[in-house]
Amino acid sequence: MIDLRSDTVTRPTQAMLNAMIQAETGDDVYGDDPTVNKLEAEAARLSGKAAALFLPTGTQANLVALLCHCQRGEEYIVGQLAHNYKYEAGGAAVLGSIQPQPIAAAADGTLPLDVVAQYIKPDDVHFAITRLLSLENTHNGKVLPVEYLQQAWTFTRERNLALHIDGARIFNAAVALQVPLEALARYSDTLTICLSKGLGTPVGSLLCGSEEFIRRARRWRKMTGGGMRQAGILAAAGLYALEHNVARLKDDHDNAAWLAEALRDIGVDVTRCDTNMVFLRLPEAQVTTLGPWMQERGILISPGAITRLVTHLDVNREALQQLVSQWQAFLATQ
Numbered sequence: 001m002i003d004l005r006s007d008t009v010t011r012p013t014q015a016m017l018n019a020m021i022q023a024e025t026g027d028d029v030y031g032d033d034p035t036v037n038k039l040e041a042e043a044a045r046l047s048g049k050a051a052a053l054f055l056p057t058g059t060q061a062n063l064v065a066l067l068c069h070c071q072r073g074e075e076y077i078v079g080q081l082a083h084n085y086k087y088e089a090g091g092a093a094v095l096g097s098i099q100p101q102p103i104a105a106a107a108d109g110t111l112p113l114d115v116v117a118q119y120i121k122p123d124d125v126h127f128a129i130t131r132l133l134s135l136e137n138t139h140n141g142k143v144l145p146v147e148y149l150q151q152a153w154t155f156t157r158e159r160n161l162a163l164h165i166d167g168a169r170i171f172n173a174a175v176a177l178q179v180p181l182e183a184l185a186r187y188s189d190t191l192t193i194c195l196s197k198g199l200g201t202p203v204g205s206l207l208c209g210s211e212e213f214i215r216r217a218r219r220w221r222k223m224t225g226g227g228m229r230q231a232g233i234l235a236a237a238g239l240y241a242l243e244h245n246v247a248r249l250k251d252d253h254d255n256a257a258w259l260a261e262a263l264r265d266i267g268v269d270v271t272r273c274d275t276n277m278v279f280l281r282l283p284e285a286q287v288t289t290l291g292p293w294m295q296e297r298g299i300l301i302s303p304g305a306i307t308r309l310v311t312h313l314d315v316n317r318e319a320l321q322q323l324v325s326q327w328q329a330f331l332a333t334q
């Protein structure tokens with residue numbers, strides 16, 4: 001199957017599986033798993049933070065970060081379409097009594113700081129206490145400009161807010177900008193990173209921050225059920241990914257750009273292409289027919305009001321060529 005629904009669909013390669021099989025393990029809840037410790041140290045080094053924590057999912061990593069930053073009755077300012085507002089089942093509100101204050105993102109994926117300023121609550125008994133600004137990089141494939149990150153950093157220092165980056169795909173941003181992770185991470189107090197998207201591991205996310213923050217995060221991870229035992233077999237996949245699968249994200253970006261052009265050439269209404277994501281608009285009648293038609297031909301996509309195609313390490317140029325020729329054949333039947 002050629003699967004363009006998401007970059008979460010990647011499967012571990014033989015080389016990654018070999019690294020997992022050979023991993024040294026121990027009980028990570030006791031801090032005894034050398035491979036997890038190595039992965040956490042590597043994440044801290046790459047992000048320029050003092051410490052890092054390995055968690056099963058990005059959702060849990062964001063939740064734990066929010067639980068650390070905000071107490072009950074406090075709030076975080078976040079994008080209306082941000083993953084840790086819209087797509088994490090309201091976890092911060094349900095489990096932390098933390099109020100989200102969503103605001104609309106600008107076209108470039110940033111949260112305009114003048115708007116953020118308007119939503120910071122005054123110190124008044126009527127209001128939740130605003131604690132945190134949460135950004136997402138990349139946001140729906142969009143790379144936040146470094147200049148904006150700098151401004152957001154300065155702004156949050158002035159306004160006494162913490163700054164969290166949901167960096168599920170932050171390595172896509174770093175590769176697109178040709179900068180090391182640390183050059184983006186330095187404008188945050190904490191950040192999360194997904195290993196299981198474009199980096200290709202089966203499982204795993206990281207939360208990076210100060211020593212003290214990660215110490216507290218470790219307790220929240222345990223409480224939310226993320227304390228794993230011989231997790232070294234999973235951490236080994238993460239270490240393998242950080243070594244071998246970061247620079248190659250450029251291939252995914254190049255493939256997405258190629259795909260956007262090729263689809264435009266056959267008359268598809270491609271609305272934008274950013275990093276590893278292509279967005280397009282289908283004529284109403286094709287929304288329900290294109291998916292099944294492709295599936296019969298071994299191609300998985302999820303057509304909708306807006307259709308998103310995501311490139312990743314399991315789709316090469318040849319697979320994309322197949323997709324384009326099948327799409328052209330489909331259009332000929334319309």
Ligand SMILES: *Cc1c(COP(=O)(O)O)cnc(C)c1O
Binds near residue numbers: 084
């Ligand atoms: C996928 C994703 C997450 C959550 O990751 P899971 O491992 O699926 O829980 C968080 N934020 C963003 C922006 C994501 O794309």
